[in-house]
Amino acid sequence: MELVNFMEDVVSSYVDEVLKTDKTLCGCPRCRLDIIALALNDVKPKYVVTTKGYAYARMGELQAQFRADTIVAVTKALKVVREHPRH
Numbered sequence: 001m002e003l004v005n006f007m008e009d010v011v012s013s014y015v016d017e018v019l020k021t022d023k024t025l026c027g028c029p030r031c032r033l034d035i036i037a038l039a040l041n042d043v044k045p046k047y048v049v050t051t052k053g054y055a056y057a058r059m060g061e062l063q064a065q066f067r068a069d070t071i072v073a074v075t076k077a078l079k080v081v082r083e084h085p086r087h
Helices: 006-021 029-042 051-061 064-083
Strands: none
Touching: 006 029, 006 064, 029 064
């Protein structure tokens, strides 16, 4: 068993989607991780230990408010990193 913050996977996948579609953003490893870290600081963590817990968390991802909150956090983080890249 392993303790996992489910939100790391969710935020990482959203960031990767945006970086693939928006070529004006820097996709270097440093900027990518900065975006993910900033976004994770703005969302509520969802820790899971079992596969059943992970599946339950995935179900919650389908809720509109969950998705909207995560996208808002990622968008804010993208803006900050775009304006102040640290690479």
